[in-house]
Amino acid sequence: LASVDSTNRYAAEALTRGELSHGAVIMAQEQTAGRGQRGRTWQGATGLDLMASIVLLPERMRAVAQFTLAKAAALAVRDLVADVFRSEDLDVARIRIKWPNDILVDRHKLAGILIANEIKGEHVRSSIVGIGINVNSSTWEGVDATSLLLETRRGQDLHLLLSRLCMHMDHWWGLTGKDDAAIAAAYTDALWAKDRYTDFTLDGRRITARPLDVDDMGRLIIEEVGGEVAAYGLERLRFLM
Ligand code: BTN
Numbered sequence: 595l596a597s598v599d600s601t602n603r604y605a606a607e608a609l610t611r612g613e614l615s616h617g618a619v620i621m622a623q624e625q626t627a628g629r630g631q632r633g634r635t636w637q638g639a640t641g642l643d644l645m646a647s648i649v650l651l652p653e654r655m656r657a658v659a660q661f662t663l664a665k666a667a668a669l670a671v672r673d674l675v676a677d678v679f680r681s682e683d684l685d686v687a688r689i690r691i692k693w694p695n696d697i698l699v700d701r702h703k704l705a706g707i708l709i710a711n712e713i714k715g716e717h718v719r720s721s722i723v724g725i726g727i728n729v730n731s732s733t734w735e736g737v738d739a740t741s742l743l744l745e746t747r748r749g750q751d752l753h754l755l756l757s758r759l760c761m762h763m764d765h766w767w768g769l770t771g772k773d774d775a776a777i778a779a780a781y782t783d784a785l786w787a788k789d790r791y792t793d794f795t796l797d798g799r800r801i802t803a804r805p806l807d808v809d810d811m812g813r814l815i816i817e818e819v820g821g822e823v824a825a826y827g828l829e830r831l832r833f834l835m
Contacts, residue, residue, distance in 0.1 A: 595620065595622040596623050596624065597622065597623065597624040597626065597640075598620075598622045598625060598626070599625065600625055600627050600628055601621065601645055601647040601724060602647045602708060602710060602722050602724040603629070604620055604622075605620045605649055605724075608620075609720055614649045616649065616650060616651040617648070619647070619648050619649070619760060620647045620649075621644070621645065621646040621753075622646070623641050624641070625645050628645060630708060630726075631706065631708055636708070636726050638726050638731070643727060643728055643729050643741075644725070644756060644759075645725075646725050646759070647722050647725070648722075648725070648760070649721070649723075650720065650721040650723060651719070651720050652718050652771075654717065655718040655770065656716055657713045657715075657717060657718055658810070658811070659810070660711050660713075660718050661810070661811060661812030662771075662777055662778075663709060663718070663721050664694055664695050664709055665695075665777050665778065666763070666766035666767055666770055666777055667723045667725065667763065668695040668707060668784075669691070669762070669766045669777065669780050669781060669784065670759060670763040670766050670767075671697050671707065671727065672689055672691055672784055673762040674727075675689050675699070675727075675742070677758060678745075678746060678750065678755075679745070688700050689704075689784075691781065691785055691786060692786040692787075693785060693786070693805065693808060693814045694814075697727075699745055701738065701835065702739055703737065703738060703739045703740070704739070704741065704742070705726060706725075706726050707724065707725050707726075708724040709721060709723050709724065710724070723763070727755070728740065729742050729743065729752060729755065730749050730750060731743070732744055778808075781808065782807050782808065785807070786805075788805050788806070789804055789805070790804055790805075791803065792833065792834075792835075793835070794816070794832060794833055796826065797830055800834070802818070803817055804817050809825045811825075812827070813825035813827045814827075814831060
């Protein structure tokens with residue numbers, strides 16, 4: 595699409611009308627009301643950044659396992675960025691997944707993912723995986739961000755990137771329900787700040803803790819200074835940066 599308010603919203607409506615099948619991808623050159631996590635907006639630069647939504651129609655994914663989709667999507671984006679980094683001889687270890695599914699290079703956000711799952715009964719009926727990647731843009735206001743252009747000094751073709759992204763998504767999606775342990779292990783391995791003490795807010799109170807892993811519900815398992823280990827969801831726990 596040349597321009598749309600939000601590819602996620604467009605995909606949701608088209609899905610409701612029965613116009614989209616599993617694997618459909620909506621990409622836009624421009625979003626006029628891009629959506630971000632927690633009700634925020636997402637500003638991708640027109641014609642420069644990748645803004646797309648991938649529609650998944652799981653056949654028998656249980657609602658309790660839905661975080662697997664978030665892991666799969668984050669790993670697909672991570673792998674795409676790793677491809678670009680490798681082609682430029684850059685260190686792929688700098689690319690991390692910040693729980694739940696931001697993609698960072700060092701401490702700077704390169705990509706964000708917004709997933710809308712429709713649950714019916716005990717199952718995930720559909721999933722719209724919205725992905726925004728800073729590709730050819732280089733200026734942001736008030737956010738600690740980076741882009742592929744800033745990291746590599748080279749511009750990228752958005753359609754080529756999208757097709758590679760779909761390839762990686764296809765790989766990780768293909769493992770869901772078959773080898774969830776492999777998805778979980780790869781996600782844990784890529785976790786930003788894993789085992790490193792960092793600042794959070796827990797119920798609004800500032801704490802220092804180190805991320806150890808995520809549990810099956812997608813909650814982050816942390817160890818506070820002092821040794822207490824517990825798992826928390828986004829409604830209680832936030833990274834301070
Ligand atoms: C975040 O806040 O980190 C998530 C950002 C997700 C942005 C993408 S861009 C394509 C898709 N359509 C939207 O409206 N949002 C997602």
